[in-house]
Amino acid sequence: MKSAVIGFPRVGKLRELKFASEKYFRGEITKEELDETAESLRKEHWQLQKSNGIHYIPSNDFSFYDGMLDMAVLLNAVPEEYRKLGLDEQDTYFAMARGYQGEKGDVKAFTMKKWFNTNYHYMVPELNDGIQLKLFGSKPFDEYEEAKALGIETKPVIIGAFTFLKLAKYNGSRTAADFVEQVVKAYEDILYKLNELGTKWVQIDEPALVMDLSEEDIKLFVTLYEAILRSKNNVKVLIQTYFGDVRDCYRQILSLEFDGIGLDFLEGKKTASLLKENGFPDNKILFAGVINGKNIWKCDYKKTLDLLLEIRKQAEHVVISTSCSLLHVPYTLENETKLEADVKTYFAFAKEKLRELQELSIMTESGDFEAFAEYDNNRQIFESERSYKDKEVQANVMALSEGDFRREMNRKEREELQKKEFALPLLPTTTIGSFPQTQKVKKNRSSYRKGKIDKETYDRKVFAFIEECIRKQEELGLDVLVHGEYERNDMVEFFGENLAGFIFTEKAWVQSYGTRCVKPPIIFGDIKRIRPITVHYSVYAQGLTKRPVKGMLTGPVTILNWSFPREDISLQEMVYQIGIAIRDEVCDLEKAGIRIIQIDEAALKEKLPIRKNDWYREYLDWAIPAFRLCHSRVKPETQIHTHMCYSEFEEIVTDIDNMDADVISFEASRSRLDIINALKKSNFETEVGPGVYDIHSPRIPTVDEITQTLEKMLEKIDKNKLWVNPDCGLKTRGIPETKASLKNLVKAAEAVRSQL
Structure with a gap:
């Protein structure tokens, strides 16, 4: 059985892209030197995936700042205020990402928002009335040829037309429907160019399909791809979804001329039932997202192989894939020299997930799972009990009552009291x-x-x-x-270091946006406060001034959401444990x-x-x-x-x-x-x-x-x-x-x- 990766971390195992980009912003290196770093990282990532037996390797998943911003540039969606700066293409791109203030003008950055339910942030494309969408750049084609020159066939990754229009911001009288003709022509030109290059597969990402969709949304999606797919010619098109299931449009996806369909079987709660109830065409390939791209725990081979067996009952052609891009997990466990060996055995970062894909691919094809030492080793990990329970913590959560969630005075009365207490100006x-x-x-x-x-x-x-x-x-x-x-080094890591139940890494960085990377703690056991965390710093500061500090x-919700959570207890139980500690x-x-x-x-x-x-x-x-x-x-x-x-x-x-x-x-x-x-x-x-x-x-x-x-x-x-x-x-x-x-x-x- 073949394997696929939706996307790979782009910043490098030691944040090389972050540091090179920041040096470029400070004028310490040239554009050529920044490009050299980027090329080196892409080469390393492609070769790593190839050496781990990945059959469908992504290209154009790399970005200097953000993939949605890349797509805006590729489609010529650059507002006039940025063009007027007269900067070169690279610096115009960074002006859209970071804003610009200098001798050539003063512009704000694009709006930045959360990418679905992740801690990654994307730049929101701005479609003004004067924008003319068309194929403008060459990035996906350049990177495809770059990989090809290394002897590596890749599938270029393109943000889908529906997701692009759905997430864009419209500054004027025009709506998504008004851009359909332009965007269809642009995507037709993309497919035409890929055909010229001899590309075998292109991955078109449509995560917006897992959202609540109206009839109008579904009509827009179908209209777009009925037109776009007429131009695919020899290139095979994979429509890739993630972060949920496509219950609102599963049948429409099947009816369109896609060659491959990527579905998330982890966060997609209804994906398995959709498959069972509606079937899957024999002339299409199902890219089954079964390796978690958002958490760092090792894959449970028994559970995953059982799932794959059920999937194969419904689909003739199946490729094992990640559930989403591996952008959302750290690069590799190899950089973690201080984690105890018995703790590390529970984890798999991006590089280790490549190995899991390879092993699952081999075992699934064989059918005799128990004949593999890898399967046996994996079963031992999941059948052994690690020491992480705290009965006192669990009892405290169980004892919570309604009074623990309510203040004694209502907000309006508190507001009046606090106005007098602090006597702050308007x-x-x-x-x-x-x-x-x-x-x-x-x-x-x-x-x-x-x-x-x-x-x-x-x-x-x-x-x-x-x-x-x-x-x-x-x-x-x-x-x-x-x-x-x-x-504090980080608003979550600092608190986690003072709470029992957390494990910390040295270099497990994850991109949050642009050059901003975070190192999420790992919730390994039950959580409680070990000691006062901030009191002496706050008391010292307040003692320096008469103004309130x-x-x-x-x-607790942010600590939970910006950590890698356990998978053996509920999110609610974890957040209440943290809440008691913060209280x-x-x-x-x-x-x-x-x-x-x-x-x-x-x-x-x-x-x-x-x-x-x-x-x-x-x-x-x-x-x-x-x-x-x-x-x-x-x-x-x-x-x-x-x-x-x-x-x-x-x-x-x-x-x-x-x-x-x-x-x-x-x-x-x-x-x-x-x-x-x-x-x-x-x-x-x-x-x-x-x-x-x-x-x-x-x-x-x-x-x-x-x-x-x-x-x-x-x-x-x-x-x-x-x-x-x-x-x-x-x-x-x-x-x-x-x-x-x-x-x-x-x-x-x-x-x-x-x-x-």
């Missing part, structure tokens, strides 16, 4: 939490981790950073301060005199099921209470903040209001303030701080720009409920741009405040 200014992580900060942390300095020396330097940060904020005139988070915590920290902060506590839930929406019918039963019914669990025991005077970013929250704003926080800050600038309309429509009760500028771009917002943003917000938000803050934390930004941006933020708030 439009109070604050930041989200972190401040720039300078080389001095990173060196201090690195020295401590390597044992070059002791904890006392480490903390002394952290306290010095905190004092400097407090003084900067006082000088800038911010109303509610933060301590800067200089003791926020205690900064990461919420202990909240109570200790309050006892220590911290009056404002921010519990960030940046990733609240990440595991929200793609289909609306599953939102509550499978997620919101426990995710929202998990947040309330953290703050249910604090006094009414204690103000609870939270923060959320880079998702479309409009459809769940009522549920967010039910989190019963006192203040919520949202990412808003990159989504062009779309959230404020939803807040107005839902009569949102919580005080709110939509971000007034984008911290993921190096550009500095002007006072006038922020002033206009605030004035627009005040059209929809009560002046007594509006806070002023950036989109997100500032750790990735430099000190000069941070200082300049916050200075402008405070000036704008003061200017608008004086008019109220």
